[in-house]
Amino acid sequence: MAHAHSPSSDGSQGCGPQLIAYADRLGGSLRGLAELLRGPLAGAFDGVHILPFYRPYDGADAGFDPEDHTEPDPRLGTWQDIESLSESHVVMSDVIVNHVSSRSPGFRDVVEHGDASPHAGMYLTLGSVFPDGVTESDLARIYRPRPGLPFTAMALGGRRRLVWTTFTPEQIDLDIRHPGTWRYLTSVIDALTDAGVRLLRLDAVGYTGKSPGTDCFMTPASYDFVARIRDYAASRGAKVLLEIHGHHRQQIDMAKRVDYVYDFALPPLLIHALTSHDGGPLARWLEIRPTNAVTVLDTHDGIGVIDAGPSGDGAGDDGLLDDSQLDALVEAIHTNSGGTSRLATGTAASNLDLYQVNCTFRDALGDDARYLAARLMQLFVPGIPQVYYVGLLGGRNDVTLLERTAVGRDINRHHFSQAEIDSALATPLVEAHLAALKFRARHPAFRGAFTFSVDEQYVALTWRDREHRTTLTVDLSTADATIEATTAMATTMVADPWKPQLMGQLW
Secondary structure, rough: OOOOOOOOOOHHHHHOOOOEEEOOOOOOOOHHHHHHOOOOOOOOOOEEEEEOOOOOOOOOOOOOOEEEEEEEEEOOOOHHHHHHHHOOOOEEEEEEEEEEEEEOOHHHHHHHHHHHOOOOOOOOOOHHOOOOOHHHHHHHOHHHHHHHHOOOEEEEEEEHEEOOOOOOOOOOEOOOHHHHHHHHHHHHHHHHHHOOOEEEEEEEEOOOOOOOOOOOOOOOHHHHHHHHHHHHHHHHEEEEEEEOOHHHHHHHHHHOOOOOOEEEEHHHHHHHHHHHHHHHHHHHHHOOOOOOOOOOOOOOOEHHHHHHHOOOOOOOOOOOOOOHHHHHHHHHHHHHOOOOOHOOHHHHHHHOOOOOEOOOHHHOOOHHHHHHHHHHHHHOOOOOEEEEEHHHHOOOHHHHHHHHOOOOOHHHHHOOOOOHHHHHHHOOHHHHHHHHHHHHOOHHHHHOOEEEEEEEEOOEEEEEOOOEEEEEEOOOOOOEEEEEEEOOOOOOEOOOOOOOOHOOOOO
């Protein structure tokens, strides 16, 4: 089986690697994170996605439920720290568009005064989405990535209401139709762009457009809202990245409407290829995937293997992997992780579906050779490669943190001490990681055209720009990886990526 493809240039190929990190868990503060990027990580990353640093960063959902979305938590730093970092790196920040904290001043005022509050109407209830009443069929249709219905009974101005809470009772969903919501969100975007942030990640944007007669996920109202946010961000000099887990054709469709989408199908396809020794599904995806994508392996959330599967809406759309392949993939992750991922997945993580697996990517693959092969393939696939801080440092599942918090995703959200960072940076795995990232950031071939070929055993990914060329070849059965790089000056073959000094010759 062989395939080849040359995507048209859309600019995303020219963007260098980016780090994803919590400031408190890597470096301890915004300034500490910047020191790492400019110190031991210098040359590896052109940008950084700083996970929520707003006040407070340590709420019910690790910062995704801020009381004040327009101010950094002073324990982490200030806007000046963000502005300083933006002078050397492209900075991405989250715009939490679907919800606010139940402790936010506006919602607390509604709790106290009800409809008399100037903020009344900004926060969704069952009745504001279904003013004419709701049926059992309406409720059963609603999509939610958690067990049960997305409502929490609360007293608003002394009146008992069913408040819409998609994720947790501490996260109150916003009504995007209300003018107060738009004023609030634009104030957030203004604060971020004033500080030099140029990439905005629209968190949980798929849940914003609740409408009767739909599953309340990526509805026409959601599409309109995304376009409005995109246009406003552009007026402020920023681009947007959509965070949506869903069928791969949905990602292809959304990529035509926005600056960037995540390639969430890539991680499960790489795990499948390296554990089942089958590159066919990966090849099919490389033929059709959007190239204005941000690529990842693991993130602060779980490994969303459903993104490579069939549609779950009854439409019968095939997945890149079928149900039996997904089952085998999930079991391979649990086996490779020694069962630790099973402790953090399903009901332990409050997930709706088994097929969001909480696990570090290193543990999901079981050994360093396959892990490095997956990372190299990520770096060679068109798009902007983002590397999660735990993955960068070769982190293993943090069962101790999981046991302390009982939050499934915390298994992949380790708090690194400076001593742990220093120790990790000295390992062959991390040295090879950094060498590969610097190569990806600097080699001129990545500004050109991409082609690939896949057969029963090998994946070959090639970039070429005039006289510059580089090819990654991976043996799926052994995870052996080689990089050949040709420039006008020399040709270098890396036969053993575990020797960082050889990798060093490439950059």
